[in-house]
Amino acid sequence: MTHLYEFARPALTVDIVVFGLDEEDLQVMLIQRDLAPFEGGWALPGGFVRVDETLDDAARRELVEETGLKDIYLEQLYTFGAVERDPRERVVTVAYYALVNLEGHHVQASTDARNAAWFPVSDLPELAFDHQAILDAAHERLRGKVRYQPIGFELLPERFTLRQLQHMYEVILDRELDKRNFRKKVLAMEIVKETKEIEKDVAHRAARLYRFDKRTYDRLTKQGFNFEI
Amino acid sequence: MTHLYEFARPALTVDIVVFGLDEEDLQVMLIQRDLAPFEGGWALPGGFVRVDETLDDAARRELVEETGLKDIYLEQLYTFGAVERDPRERVVTVAYYALVNLEGHHVQASTDARNAAWFPVSDLPELAFDHQAILDAAHERLRGKVRYQPIGFELLPERFTLRQLQHMYEVILDRELDKRNFRKKVLAMEIVKETKEIEKDVAHRAARLYRFDKRTYDRLTKQGFNFEI
Structure with missing residues (x-):
């Protein structure tokens, strides 16, 4: 060369x-x-x-x-x-x-x-x-x-609670989010699906576990989305 | 070294x-x-x-x-x-x-x-x-x-018509936009201000010229905005 x-x-x-x-x-x-x-x-x-x-x-x-x-x-x-x-x-x-x-x-x-x-x-x-x-x-x-791509989900385990999901957004955005509003918006996006499982080995009341919908996830990652929370 | x-x-x-x-x-x-x-x-x-x-x-x-x-x-x-x-x-x-x-x-x-x-x-x-x-x-x-920062305005002259502004978005996004909806959204953003001037030396009916509001522009560029058109 x-x-x-x-x-x-x-x-x-x-x-x-x-x-x-x-x-x-x-x-x-x-x-x-x-x-x-x-x-x-x-x-x-x-x-x-x-x-x-x-x-x-x-x-x-x-x-x-x-x-x-x-x-x-x-x-x-x-x-x-x-x-x-x-x-x-x-x-x-x-x-x-x-x-x-x-x-x-x-x-x-x-x-x-x-x-x-x-x-x-x-x-x-x-x-x-x-x-x-x-x-x-x-x-x-x-x-x-995280406002326009569901990228932050990479930071969570495969099955997660809505509390964990909210915590992730709060930590990245560095501000507290309203629990009711947050859940309403997340579930409306259809990117997160309920599973039949609940948390194990926790001191507090075991919460429902959720997972990503991979197809919705891929589509939204590609086209971008708007997640104003 | x-x-x-x-x-x-x-x-x-x-x-x-x-x-x-x-x-x-x-x-x-x-x-x-x-x-x-x-x-x-x-x-x-x-x-x-x-x-x-x-x-x-x-x-x-x-x-x-x-x-x-x-x-x-x-x-x-x-x-x-x-x-x-x-x-x-x-x-x-x-x-x-x-x-x-x-x-x-x-x-x-x-x-x-x-x-x-x-x-x-x-x-x-x-x-x-x-x-x-x-x-x-x-x-x-x-x-x-252009969906979340008013960056595209750099492509326009200092004074421009709403037709020019719409044209810019159409060319960048490669699709036609509805004129009424577009104008409503743009003016609601408060980034574009009407001037007292109109177009000069044009064959068609001279249109109103607009300019950016620099302060709103800088604020929106910094915080990001959502311009779903």
């Missing part, structure tokens, strides 16, 4: 904002760095794009290597290219965000990573590089997207 | 989909290539990102160099990184889209460019590289975005 131009070219990385939802809060997965710069600091999982892999493949590879996560919802977010964002040299990063149901995935630090852990979005340590800005952009995208 | 890693790194470019609106159609600006590959073929304006400029700056610089356009609405779209998208070597491109009012801008091929011209989106020549896919993604983004 020829080189198209001789002058210096930026390095290219991917970084991934992995969101997970638990009973309390929206969580994000961070990796503790063991190399300078920001040694010992927390950062988003990510790494360099190889010359023979797509950007999506690079993001998936880094996720597995650094967090053990695979087969999760992953979407390109935005490409960050401020000139001084990495103190070592010019690095442009293609940011992704991923959504994972915390009930279904056991996350551990894999071979590549030093220390991987979940942090609540509302209470984060100082982040390396411009990773706080990347995380803010991902949260903003998520907040916007 | 040290090199972070020794192995080959992808080259990085920007490409810009410039949309313009005329009385007939949604137009896109293309550049005729005078170098291989795709010599003589049509392509989006764009070029390599320099190591000392941001991505936005690179997109703005390339736009001026290749089309003479400046001070127009510009937004990052998506980064395309298929491994074989450039036959010469691995090139990742950060795609942008730009909106320009064709009445207000005289577009000419500048020094860098061979031949620059507007083409209707509905009738394009074969494009170089994966530029058709980039253009499709930009059109899709525009189509989605």
